[in-house]
Amino acid sequence: MHELAIAQEIVKRGVAEAERQGAPRVTAFHVKLGPVGFATADNLRFCIQAAAHGTIAQDAQVHVRNVKKGGIVLQSVDVEESQQTA
Numbered sequence: 792m793h794e795l796a797i798a799q800e801i802v803k804r805g806v807a808e809a810e811r812q813g814a815p816r817v818t819a820f821h822v823k824l825g826p827v828g829f830a831t832a833d834n835l836r837f838c839i840q841a842a843a844h845g846t847i848a849q850d851a852q853v854h855v856r857n858v859k860k861g862g863i864v865l866q867s868v869d870v871e872e873s874q875q876t877a
Contacts (some may be wrong), residue, residue, distance in 0.1 A: 793829070798838035815871035816871045823858045826859070
């Protein structure tokens with residue numbers, strides 16, 4: 792089940808980006824899925840949600856866009872804005 796390993800990497804990158812921005816959580820993942828990814832959108836979505844369990848991305852939405860070329864690519868993540876004041 793290579794989708795789970797890919798999903799774990801996607802979550803890892805999303806969490807790292809949130810931490811880099813000082814954000815308290817990841818709110819959404821935007822992923823491109825091409826035919827080389829050998830997965831379905833539903834399966835990939837499920838794997839990302841499972842990999843995110845227990846992390847700051849736990850309740851993040853997962854948006855998968857099917858594309859004609861390539862494999863599975865994390866396009867971007869949305870993060871919650873930090874409540875820090877200057």
